[in-house]
Structure formats: C-alpha cells, structure tokens
Amino acid sequence: MTQGTVHKELPPEFVDQARAALNKVVESDVLASSPRLRQFLTYVVEETLSGHGDEIRGKAIAVEVYGRRLDGDGGGLGLVRVEAGRLRRLLREYYEGEGAGDDIRILIPTGGYKPTLTAVHAPLTLPEESGPQTTEPGHKHSGSRKWMVALGALFVALIASVFFATDLRPALTQNATDNNSAKLAALRERSMPSVQATNLAEQTRGMFFPLFDLKRQEIALTAFRHAIDLDPDLPSGYAGAAQILALLAYLSDDATRASELLAEASSMAESALERGPTDGWAKATMGWTLAVSGDTEAALRRARIAVDLSPEDGHVLDLVGITAIISNDPILAAEVSDPERPRLGSGRFGANSIWGTSQLMLQNYPACIEAFSMAAERGLPVSAPSLMMLATAQHENGEHAAARRAIDEMHRTWSGFPAKKVASRFFEHAPETLSSVIETLETYGSNL
Structure with a gap:
C-alpha cells in the first residue's frame, strides 16, 4: 500500500510521527505472518492521514485490501469484521510486548475502522477530531487456574482424543479417502495456499483435545489463524478458531475476558458458515458457540443439522456431543x-x-457404570470428573461401597479437585443430574 496524499491541514511532524508508528507495527514480528493485516492497517492509517478517516467503510476495505467484488452477498463485509477483530487483537499483543516502549500507539476502536493515534502522555489527534480516544480493553487473565484446569479435566473425561497419533485420520474408509483426495485436487486447481490451509486446519483440529491444555489451545489457535491468512475464503480456519475461542470463553471465570472471547468466537463461526453453509464442521462449531453463550435451543438446532451434514465425521460428532451435554439433551449426546x-x-x-x-x-446407571468402570481396561483416560460421574451412577444404582471407593480414589489422586464447582458449571442446564452429583459428593464426604 503506497502513501497517499496528505491532508493539507496536517502538520508535517504529525504525519512523520504517524507513519513512523505505522512502520514499527507493520514491520514487527507480531504481524510478520499476516501480510493482509499489514495492508489493512496501512490502508486505514493512510486514509486517515489523507483526511478520509470518517469515510472508511468495510466495503472499501473489502475491495482495496482483500480484492473482493461488491456483489451484495455480504461475504466481504463479514471477512472485514473478522479481520478487524484479529487486527485489534494483534495490535494489543504488539503493544503488550514488542511495542511496549513505543511513544505512539495505533488503535482501531470497536464499532468502526478509523484508527486513533495515542501518545504516551497525551492523545495525538487529527485536526477537528472529537470524541474520546478508544482503547482496547486489556486481557484479564483469571488467577483461578485450578478451576480452569478442573473444568477442562471434566471435558477430558468427556472428550479425549488420539491427538498423539501421528496420523490424525486413521480408519478412514476408501470412499472417505477418495473424497478427501478429490477435495485436495480441486483445491490444488484453485491454489497451493488453499491446499496448505485445508491440510493445516484438518490436522490442527485434533489439537482441540485434551481441552484443559491451554498451551496446546494457544498453539492450535495460532495455526487456525494462519490457515485463514493462507486462504481467507475457506471455512475451516474460521471453524477451528471459533471452537477454541468458545472453549476458552467457557473455561474462563473472568466475565469480561469470557465475553471478549465469545464475541470473537461468534464472529469466527459466522464467517465459517458464510464460506461453508453446508459444511458440517462449521455448523457444529456454531452450535458449540451458541451453547457456550447459553442459547441452547439454537445450539441444538445447529448441532442436529451438523449431524445430518457429516453423520460419520468423528470430530463433528464429538463437538455435537459436547454441545448436547451442556445443553441438556442427553438423547442427542x-x-x-x-x-x-x-x-x-x-x-x-x-x-x-x-x-x-x-x-x-x-x-x-448400569450403562454409565459400564462405560466409566471399563475405561482403564480399554486404554481410555480416567480422571477426577469421570470418577465423580461413575460414583454418582453407582450411588444411584445402590452400589454404595463402590461409590465410596470411586470418591476416595478421586480425592486421593486429584486432591483439591473442586468437584461441586465443576459439576455446577457443567450441568448448569441439567438440574436433576446436578442434584444427583451433589448428593453423591456430600454423601461420601466431598466438601470441595
């Protein structure tokens, strides 16, 4: 993006400072792998310097930065909204790290695309610019990591995976293999970055489990964002990013942080569906995101459509299963x-x-007991949440000695596990099940 004509009322020192601040950001490591976002930021800053900041619109960015046609389908605008959210996040990351010592900071307030430039001690504003300087809220990381890990462990009991296997697609039928090959061949005709984006997203989605591993989630989220950079027209990168952002929102007990994460997850899920309206993964991700937001009716509707679209896709089925459990639809689960x-x-x-x-x-209860008690023998994971649910089924089935042994093992192996808090969050929409779990915990001496 070349430098444009400068607004005649702007003092030269302002322009120099603004462009110096811009150059620092676009040449930073944070934006090194995001050429489109560098163009996005350069475009809005240069438009502002030319006196057209108030006229910056999403459609113009879609055309000038992303080469989209204004065909009226809204796809370009959805892309710009998502990319603007990513740019705001990366700007925040830059100024929290690499750019912490910069004298001038460039921000893009939510609700628009006109940037603001803020000096360390005073705002660096354009002539006649009014209104408060908007800054992005900082990320507040909860100190309750034990709670996040514990809730994540419950998900591990529900959704563990074979991520550690080098082949993330074992046991595919010949038809599935042929379909995948045909899909990649079609994408190869489009471009090699499209093939790379698809492969990256398909391989990375297995990193969703185990859910409590926050570092793994961060790595996966970065990979999905890179898949979007490689080809922003494919749904898979957005679907993957959305499922992780929604998960992080669900695990967070910081309301502000959770709200920010969920807002971005919703935007990503919408973008996935815009690009793949019949894609089972995109549909399942939207269902999962809606479930986390508390809209269980809409969540289950999307989840059932996802199953119809991808009836044998293990990852889609797992996402639908998680959605059904927290939405209190055990029949679908x-x-x-x-x-x-x-x-x-x-x-x-x-x-x-x-x-x-x-x-x-x-x-x-017999089926529940069989599933959890045989887990170890089948090489499946055993965790505090799985023992909690096993004990509940045994208690309700009259197997009181076995229930006590399960609770004792839970305390002995995972001391400090906040069982009641985890159960209350997970079975929030299933009061009868929650009541059974709490009764079991209290009967056998769990005060956590």
Missing part, C-alpha cells in the same frame, strides 16, 4: 456417541465418555 455408530477420522476415546455421561443423565 447418546445418538452421536453410540458405540455402534460408524465414525471416521476419530477414535472412541471421546465417544465413550460422552456415552457414559449421556447414560448418567438418562438415568441408565
């Missing part, structure tokens, strides 16, 4: 995790735990 159901591209780890939890919610 049982349907997608049925041990007899064909699954492609995913192991039985998550499905077994979803199945066991759905049977607890349906009060089919």
